[in-house]
Amino acid sequence: MKNIKDILPHRVLTEPEDLFCYGFDASSKMGRPLAVVRPVSTDEVSRAAAFAFKHGIPLVPRGAGSGMTAGAVPLKDSVIVSLEAMNRVLEIDDKNLVAVVEPGVINARLQHMLESKGLFYPPDPSSMDFCTLGGNVAENAGGPRALKYGVTKDYVLGLEIVLPDGSVLTTGVKTYKGVVGYDLTRLVVGSEGTLAFITKIFLKVLPLPEETVTLLCAFTQMDKAATAVSRIISAKIIPGALEFMDRETVRAVEDYKPFGLPGDAEALLLIEVDGPGISVPEAAEEIASICGSLGAEVKVADDVFSKQRLWEARRAISPALYRVSPSKINEDVVVPRGKIPDMLRSLRDISDRYRVKIVNFGHAGDGNIHVNIMTDRNDKEEYQRAEKAVREVFEAALALGGTISGEHGIGLTKAGYLGMELSPENIMLMKGIKKVFDPKGIMNPGKIFSAGR
Numbered sequence: 001m002k003n004i005k006d007i008l009p010h011r012v013l014t015e016p017e018d019l020f021c022y023g024f025d026a027s028s029k030m031g032r033p034l035a036v037v038r039p040v041s042t043d044e045v046s047r048a049a050a051f052a053f054k055h056g057i058p059l060v061p062r063g064a065g066s067g068m069t070a071g072a073v074p075l076k077d078s079v080i081v082s083l084e085a086m087n088r089v090l091e092i093d094d095k096n097l098v099a100v101v102e103p104g105v106i107n108a109r110l111q112h113m114l115e116s117k118g119l120f121y122p123p124d125p126s127s128m129d130f131c132t133l134g135g136n137v138a139e140n141a142g143g144p145r146a147l148k149y150g151v152t153k154d155y156v157l158g159l160e161i162v163l164p165d166g167s168v169l170t171t172g173v174k175t176y177k178g179v180v181g182y183d184l185t186r187l188v189v190g191s192e193g194t195l196a197f198i199t200k201i202f203l204k205v206l207p208l209p210e211e212t213v214t215l216l217c218a219f220t221q222m223d224k225a226a227t228a229v230s231r232i233i234s235a236k237i238i239p240g241a242l243e244f245m246d247r248e249t250v251r252a253v254e255d256y257k258p259f260g261l262p263g264d265a266e267a268l269l270l271i272e273v274d275g276p277g278i279s280v281p282e283a284a285e286e287i288a289s290i291c292g293s294l295g296a297e298v299k300v301a302d303d304v305f306s307k308q309r310l311w312e313a314r315r316a317i318s319p320a321l322y323r324v325s326p327s328k329i330n331e332d333v334v335v336p337r338g339k340i341p342d343m344l345r346s347l348r349d350i351s352d353r354y355r356v357k358i359v360n361f362g363h364a365g366d367g368n369i370h371v372n373i374m375t376d377r378n379d380k381e382e383y384q385r386a387e388k389a390v391r392e393v394f395e396a397a398l399a400l401g402g403t404i405s406g407e408h409g410i411g412l413t414k415a416g417y418l419g420m421e422l423s424p425e426n427i428m429l430m431k432g433i434k435k436v437f438d439p440k441g442i443m444n445p446g447k448i449f450s451a452g453r
């Protein structure tokens with residue numbers, strides 16, 4: 001008879017309070033693991049996996065638990081493998097512009113270390129102050145800078161991974177090029193802990209942009225803000241970030257913590273232009289003129305403190321909305337940039353028909369809209385209406401040529417909707433790939449693919 005503490009002696013937590021704390025993430029789902037394991041090395045991850053493989057114990061990799069789709073939430077009799085203690089920055093190679101990190105490194109910590117060396121790692125999820133790079137790789141996380149710089153997958157050169165049977169292998173390269181065999185790195189990036197444990201990450205980094213200018217543009221009409229986005233891109237300016245917030249979002253943020261955002265605007269665009277010192281002021285002026293011509297009130301953050309404060313306000317959106325509605329349903333659909341006004345119209349219509357408040361913000365530049373259905377789980381009837389609204393939100397995004405998730409992944413909460421976007425052939429092929437990595441189905445079962453489908 002197996003003793004679960006033998007999975008990795010001295011690294012196992014089984015106290016009820018530990019099981020509670022590792023039972024949830026930033027979604028509203030909750031579970032209770034059988035135990036929590038906290039390895040400190042690849043060898044320990046490998047030994048824990050080999051034990052679980054032998055005894056058929058389901059494993060759930062976990063970073064900081066900030067995921068929005070319950071990817072790190074344990075289902076029945078699972079063991080959480082928390083990678084948070086593997087948190088060393090192993091190397092910053094400024095000659096070759098490569099950083100090597102363990103998975104538990106917090107995103108912002110790497111950002112600060114790189115900045116002090118004049119370097120830059122673009123992926124900047126709004127959770128960067130607390131989410132781990134392992135979680136970012138597993139979710140293929142993006143952030144405001146994705147418009148110009150891409151998402152996590154664009155920076156992962158290679159990985160060290162531990163397969164569910166405990167074997168350790170390295171994928172990809174440590175160079176900027178490499179095409180030997182199938183691209184296993186890309187396969188593992190975004191696999192949401194369903195294929196392997198990520199135990200080491202080889203990242204490409206960039207030189208820090210010479211200059212940044214941050215603008216806040218307040219519009220009286222959402223359509224005008226959307227037009228401004230199209231005109232900025234048509235003017236061949238790709239800002240480092242181009243974020244939008246609707247009126248309700250701004251109000252929730254100001255109630256949470258007064259940042260001085262204009263509460264009477266229908267829509268705000270938070271825009272950052274970055275690049276060589278010579279071209280940035282010119283691009284910022286052009287953006288200000290485009291937004292001004294559409295009736296926006298434009299403010300330029302003229303010192304580091306005001307810039308930081310604006311980005312702090314942006315990062316406060318999620319906590320602010322959770323404060324208003326702790327069980328809100330949060331989706332992150334993407335539509336082609338030019339279709340944002342159509343999507344926002346559909347959302348208004350869905351909100352009216354289902355009598356649920358919908359609050360929107362997101363990455364206007366790449367069409368990624370964070371749709372927040374503000375509902376209270378204790379009100380069963382309202383919650384059911386909200387859940388029905390979700391399906392229509394996805395239908396609307398797909399009808400406009402979009403996708404049901406831009407960065408939060410599928411996890412548990414969206415597994416039931418996978419077939420809305422992917423064909424049965426696609427899903428079958430993906431399941432086949434999973435079987436090769438995970439023949440016993442012990443890696444994060446129930447995530448991405450719903451049980452029995």
Ligand SMILES: Cc1cc2nc3c(=O)[nH]c(=O)nc-3n(C[C@H](O)[C@H](O)[C@H](O)COP(=O)(O)OP(=O)(O)OC[C@H]3O[C@@H](n4cnc5c(N)ncnc54)[C@H](O)[C@@H]3O)c2cc1C
Pocket residue numbers: 025026060061062063064065066067068070071072083103124125126127130131132133134135136137138139140141142143144192193194196197198199318319407408411444447
């Ligand atoms: C306030 C807030 C703002 C956010 N903003 C953004 C945003 O702008 N952009 C964005 O993309 N996301 C955002 N997110 C979602 C979330 O922070 C990211 O998805 C992040 O990448 C998750 O990292 P984590 O360390 O918390 O991972 P967890 O939540 O612990 O895990 C997420 C998934 O990754 C798997 N996993 C974790 N570590 C590993 C590993 N080492 N090996 C294998 N699998 C692993 C887990 O099994 C799970 O499926 C936000 C979340 C919050 C709460």
